[in-house]
Amino acid sequence: MxxxxxxxxxxxxxxxxxxxxxxxxxVVLNKNGRPQDLTLARFAERVAPGDVARDIFSGxxxxxxxxxxxxxxxxxxxxxxxx
Numbered sequence: 905m906x907x908x909x910x911x912x913x914x915x916x917x918x919x920x921x922x923x924x925x926x927x928x929x930x931v932v933l934n935k936n937g938r939p940q941d942l943t944l945a946r947f948a949e950r951v952a953p954g955d956v957a958r959d960i961f962s963g964x965x966x967x968x969x970x971x972x973x974x975x976x977x978x979x980x981x982x983x984x985x986x987x
Contacts, residue, residue: 905924905925906922906923906924907922907923907924908920908921908922908923909921909923909950911946911947913935915936915940916934916935916936916940917932917933917934917935917936917940917942917974918931918932918933918935919931919932919933919942919947921947921950923950927983928950928983928984928986929960929981929982929983929984930947930950930951930957930980930981930982930984931979931980931981932972932974932979932980932981932982933978933979934974934975934976934977934978934979934980935977936976936977937976937977938976939973939974939975939976940973940974941971941972941973941974942971942972942973942974943970943971944968944969944970944971944972945970950984951968951984951986952968952986952987953968953969953970954967954968954987955967955968955984955985955986955987956968956984956985956987957972957982957983957984957985958982958983958985959980959981959982960981960982960983961981968984
């Protein structure tokens with residue numbers, strides 16, 4: 905069973921989490937013409953500083969901090985591993 909959590913888009917940045925018993929994916933869509941630094945505290949029930957995020961497009965892994973840099977007019981899709 906897949907569960908979806910959506911968050912209202914402040915400043916034109918939509919965030920949706922899709923989760924099942926094995927994986928959690930975070931989808932971020934920035935509709936703005938400028939990059940955004942997204943404060944992750946708002947999503948504390950889904951992600952926390954120290955969690956590992958893998959970009960599904962590039963395969964690059966990063967450890968999450970307090971913010972996530974989101975490029976202008978583009979998606980960010982991350983598979984999240986909770987610590």
